[in-house]
Amino acid sequence: MKEVEKRFALLLAARDSEYVKKTYGGYFNVFVAAFGEEGERWDLFRVVEREFPEMSELDNYDGFVISGSPYDAYGNDSWIIKLCFLLQTLDSMGKKVLGICFGHQVLCRALGGEGGKANSGWDVGIRKVKIVKDLTPFRSFLEDLDEIPSSLSIIECHQDEVWEVPLGANVIGYSDKTGVEMFAIENHILGIQGHPEYTKDILDNLIDRLLNNGSIERGFAENAKIVLKITEPDKKCWEKICRNFLKGT
Numbered sequence: 001m002k003e004v005e006k007r008f009a010l011l012l013a014a015r016d017s018e019y020v021k022k023t024y025g026g027y028f029n030v031f032v033a034a035f036g037e038e039g040e041r042w043d044l045f046r047v048v049e050r051e052f053p054e055m056s057e058l059d060n061y062d063g064f065v066i067s068g069s070p071y072d073a074y075g076n077d078s079w080i081i082k083l084c085f086l087l088q089t090l091d092s093m094g095k096k097v098l099g100i101c102f103g104h105q106v107l108c109r110a111l112g113g114e115g116g117k118a119n120s121g122w123d124v125g126i127r128k129v130k131i132v133k134d135l136t137p138f139r140s141f142l143e144d145l146d147e148i149p150s151s152l153s154i155i156e157c158h159q160d161e162v163w164e165v166p167l168g169a170n171v172i173g174y175s176d177k178t179g180v181e182m183f184a185i186e187n188h189i190l191g192i193q194g195h196p197e198y199t200k201d202i203l204d205n206l207i208d209r210l211l212n213n214g215s216i217e218r219g220f221a222e223n224a225k226i227v228l229k230i231t232e233p234d235k236k237c238w239e240k241i242c243r244n245f246l247k248g249t
Helices: 018-024 027-035 055-060 078-093 102-110 136-141 200-212 218-230 235-247
Strands: 007-011 041-045 063-066 096-100 114-117 123-131 151-158 160-164 170-174 182-185 189-192
Touching: 007 027, 018 027, 018 200, 027 041, 027 235, 055 078, 063 078, 063 102, 063 235, 078 096, 078 102, 096 102, 096 235, 102 114, 102 160, 102 182, 102 189, 123 200, 123 218, 151 200, 151 235, 189 235, 200 218
Parallel strands: 007 041, 007 063, 063 096, 096 189
Antiparallel strands: 114 160, 123 151, 123 170, 170 182, 182 189
């Protein structure tokens, strides 16, 4: 009997940068390269352009990924409000939902948590996330790793953060900069503040853009680039965590 093809949806909350379009063909390809596997179907919905899956189609998907975004997850743009409603629906259906950066924050908001501007300002570079080891939800995401690590380094680029997780959520990762780096609800909701899908060159280009548009200062940008050169994120491990979560292994 032929195995049913697994189907996933990327809810893209950012417009493709010129660099990512030229180098990778768009953020969709970056996400599929990080989390996708052979024999799966991945669909793209540009929610930032108000492209959403039909409600009647939701049950056909095994999981959903919400990307990062330059927009505020606590903003009231009509597409963000619609996205919150969609996430509430997916939660009530028990669907697997993985939120990355903005996705982590908007998932938190939709399910009753709270977030906003980080008191400590921008976090751009590579950050060590400490893992809470004694929580059951996290164990299933890591069950085929040799051991549960005490910390994992991840690429970060954000100035907002989660302040309070939704009722029933467990904080399973934190850092010296951000109190909620990762949270989970049962085995179907996972939020990650960092960018497991990013490569170092994507962040390097993003730092240039943030500097050029005045979001960050030159000294800050230079320091972030130094850290980027001398530090490696645990990219393969993060990708495995995300795949384990989405595919239910």
